[in-house]
Amino acid sequence: MIDLGRLRALHAVASYKTVLAAGDALHCTPSAVSQQLAKLERETGTTLVEKDGRGLRLTEAGQLLARHAERVLAAVDEAEAALAAHRDTVTGRLTVVAFATACRALLPWALHRLASEHPQLSTGLIEANPHEGLDALHRGHVDLAVLDDWPEAALRYPAGVAHVELGWDLVDLVVPSGHRLSGTTTLAKCRDERWIAAPVGDICHEWLMRVLPGVQPDFHVGEFETQMTLIAAGLGIAVIPRLARTSLPDGVRVVRLHPEPRRRVVVAWREAAAARPAIKAAEQALRASWDQASAARASRTVNAPA
Amino acid sequence: MIDLGRLRALHAVASYKTVLAAGDALHCTPSAVSQQLAKLERETGTTLVEKDGRGLRLTEAGQLLARHAERVLAAVDEAEAALAAHRDTVTGRLTVVAFATACRALLPWALHRLASEHPQLSTGLIEANPHEGLDALHRGHVDLAVLDDWPEAALRYPAGVAHVELGWDLVDLVVPSGHRLSGTTTLAKCRDERWIAAPVGDICHEWLMRVLPGVQPDFHVGEFETQMTLIAAGLGIAVIPRLARTSLPDGVRVVRLHPEPRRRVVVAWREAAAARPAIKAAEQALRASWDQASAARASRTVNAPA
DNA sequence: GTCAATCATGTAGCAAACCTACAACGTAGG
DNA sequence: CCTACGTTGTAGGTTTGCTACATGATTGAC
Numbered sequence: 001m002i003d004l005g006r007l008r009a010l011h012a013v014a015s016y017k018t019v020l021a022a023g024d025a026l027h028c029t030p031s032a033v034s035q036q037l038a039k040l041e042r043e044t045g046t047t048l049v050e051k052d053g054r055g056l057r058l059t060e061a062g063q064l065l066a067r068h069a070e071r072v073l074a075a076v077d078e079a080e081a082a083l084a085a086h087r088d089t090v091t092g093r094l095t096v097v098a099f100a101t102a103c104r105a106l107l108p109w110a111l112h113r114l115a116s117e118h119p120q121l122s123t124g125l126i127e128a129n130p131h132e133g134l135d136a137l138h139r140g141h142v143d144l145a146v147l148d149d150w151p152e153a154a155l156r157y158p159a160g161v162a163h164v165e166l167g168w169d170l171v172d173l174v175v176p177s178g179h180r181l182s183g184t185t186t187l188a189k190c191r192d193e194r195w196i197a198a199p200v201g202d203i204c205h206e207w208l209m210r211v212l213p214g215v216q217p218d219f220h221v222g223e224f225e226t227q228m229t230l231i232a233a234g235l236g237i238a239v240i241p242r243l244a245r246t247s248l249p250d251g252v253r254v255v256r257l258h259p260e261p262r263r264r265v266v267v268a269w270r271e272a273a274a275a276r277p278a279i280k281a282a283e284q285a286l287r288a289s290w291d292q293a294s295a296a297r298a299s300r301t302v303n304a305p306a
Numbered sequence: 307m308i309d310l311g312r313l314r315a316l317h318a319v320a321s322y323k324t325v326l327a328a329g330d331a332l333h334c335t336p337s338a339v340s341q342q343l344a345k346l347e348r349e350t351g352t353t354l355v356e357k358d359g360r361g362l363r364l365t366e367a368g369q370l371l372a373r374h375a376e377r378v379l380a381a382v383d384e385a386e387a388a389l390a391a392h393r394d395t396v397t398g399r400l401t402v403v404a405f406a407t408a409c410r411a412l413l414p415w416a417l418h419r420l421a422s423e424h425p426q427l428s429t430g431l432i433e434a435n436p437h438e439g440l441d442a443l444h445r446g447h448v449d450l451a452v453l454d455d456w457p458e459a460a461l462r463y464p465a466g467v468a469h470v471e472l473g474w475d476l477v478d479l480v481v482p483s484g485h486r487l488s489g490t491t492t493l494a495k496c497r498d499e500r501w502i503a504a505p506v507g508d509i510c511h512e513w514l515m516r517v518l519p520g521v522q523p524d525f526h527v528g529e530f531e532t533q534m535t536l537i538a539a540g541l542g543i544a545v546i547p548r549l550a551r552t553s554l555p556d557g558v559r560v561v562r563l564h565p566e567p568r569r570r571v572v573v574a575w576r577e578a579a580a581a582r583p584a585i586k587a588a589e590q591a592l593r594a595s596w597d598q599a600s601a602a603r604a605s606r607t608v609n610a611p612a
Numbered sequence: 613g614t615c616a617a618t619c620a621t622g623t624a625g626c627a628a629a630c631c632t633a634c635a636a637c638g639t640a641g642g
Numbered sequence: 643c644c645t646a647c648g649t650t651g652t653a654g655g656t657t658t659g660c661t662a663c664a665t666g667a668t669t670g671a672c
Binding site: 001002003004007008044045046047050051052053057059060061064065068069071072075076078079080082083086087091092093139140270272273275276 | 307308309310313314350351352353356357358359363365366367370371374375377378381382384385386388389392393397398399445446576578579581582
Binding site: 311334335337338341342357359360361 | 663
């Protein structure tokens with residue numbers, strides 16, 4: 001198939017009328033241009049140029065090919081321009097995987113912000129636990145992952161996956177209003193309570209088993225909101241991260257723990273996609289969302305301390 | 307600027323989903339495809355592909371560039387197709403230079419035939435003497451030359467100019483009806499006649515000076531038709547090629563010469579343009595025109611011998 | 613779980629292509 | 643007639659591109 005360099009040479013000669021000027025425009029010697037033309041003629045089996053005085057002139061076939069060359073080169077230019085534009089535009093489709101609480105407390109804000117600031121970006125959201133999320137990210141099923149990373153059951157990030165910390169999410173004990181515990185306590189003192197926990201296999205359950213070995217929860221419920229309803233009904237106690245507590249139902253009370261358990265909330269992406277503007281924009285949107293949620297919690301705490 | 311080979315590699319990978327299949331389609335090893343992709347990524351500063359299981363998958367930028375690559379490659383294909391079509395199509399513009407008699411006796415028929423058989427061809431005609439015609443051809447001002455080549459004043463064809471003989475045009479003596487000469491004579495016997503000749507510098511004049519040294523024509527007229535009118539008026543005699551004698555006015559008579567002077571009628575073109583179908587078509591049309599003119603002369607001779 | 617099949621990619625080496633410098637040739641214009 | 647200009651050929655060195663082979667990673671089956 002025709003070579004681009006030869007087409008460029010022909011087009012330059014067609015534009016500048018002389019091999020010398022063409023070579024000048026192409027930043028090479030006229031000899032190189034001449035050789036390219038000769039090879040193009042040999043390869044196409046067509047006479048493209050003819051001598052004309054001490055210069056040369058394109059034959060009809062040469063003019064024909066030069067016209068087409070212009071279209072080809074224009075298409076190449078367009079391709080480069082489109083790629084360059086894509087390089088610094090937040091565009092395309094961005095699918096995010098996030099753990100359940102983040103899906104409720106962080107992602108709605110962040111995705112809304114992304115959509116309004118970058119109309120060319122289309123987004124998607126998948127809820128999954130951090131293990132599944134990290135795997136989906138690594139496999140390329142999603143572009144961004146929001147993960148909860150518990151120090152006592154730390155995630156292992158595969159090679160090629162980068163991550164940054166969004167912040168720490170503190171965990172409190174939540175008990176029925178009339179419960180004996182109050183103020184600040186330690187987890188160890190709660191060992192003999194009736195426990196409400198996440199389903200087996202869930203990272204929160206896994207974490208609880210690790211910080212309170214031997215505990216056997218009576219209830220296994222995924223949603224913290226449901227857990228709090230069970231607590232309000234006096235059926236047991238649970239540890240609930242603050243991010244999951246946008247509101248506190250009647251009949252429950254928060255008891256601080258010491259030392260305070262906490263989980264890291266991180267955003268992760270593939271290093272291969274790190275340069276994509278949409279990734280950076282999404283990370284910023286998530287950070288803004290996190291800050292907003294933190295501020296909201298702070299004001300609630302000030303107005304109505306637990 | 308982007309290289310075509312790399313675009314081809316990307317497009318193949320986009321089409322065949324795997325480097326292995328792409329290499330197969332491109333008749334090279336997967337390693338080559340992989341290297342091309344890597345270089346394309348390096349050159350564009352963009353991530354185009356990402357690992358996906360044991361295969362790979364195009365990023366959005368990769369898909370974008372692949373779409374553009376398809377357009378570029380399509381444009382290249384079109385260029386090749388157009389060139390191939392041009393290679394065996396009688397098309398474009400063909401300018402012919404011819405000596406005066408050919409302009410009248412040959413070219414109208416030939417150009418008409420060309421125009422009707424090849425509607426895509428546009429033609430032009432310039433009258434010039436063979437020296438000028440050969441020069442114009444050589445310089446590329448015209449594409450085809452019809453020349454009268456007198457053995458006694460033979461043309462010199464420059465390098466790069468090819469020619470074929472169309473046929474021989476015999477020359478007779480034309481005298482007033484009541485002239486003493488008749489039947490067959492020799493040029494030498496006419497030395498002392500009053501001569502009508504072409505203008506000085508014209509190849510016909512040049513030829514006459516060479517075959518009859520010392521003769522001093524009293525009349526110098528370019529058009530043979532006018533020469534015959536002068537002959538009919540009894541003002542002198544002239545040598546007139548048969549091609550120029552489509553009809554014989556009253557008051558003149560043809561006298562054969564021995565040996566018969568004659569000129570070669572040739573068609574010439576630049577070797578660089580020899581492959582152009584329009585050149586071949588024009589040569590055939592001229593040959594057909596010549597044959598037609600010869601046949602017409604033959605039938606006239608039979609019906610009304612000179 | 614292990615093993616084999618599949619696919620991408622890195623490395624070394626060789627062949628081809630490309631460009632530069634220089635010289636030769638032809639042409640245009642004073 | 644001679645000089646300036648422009649193209650084209652040749653030799654040489656450099657770059658590029660490909661193949662063959664080995665490596666690493668993943669998938670699916672037994």
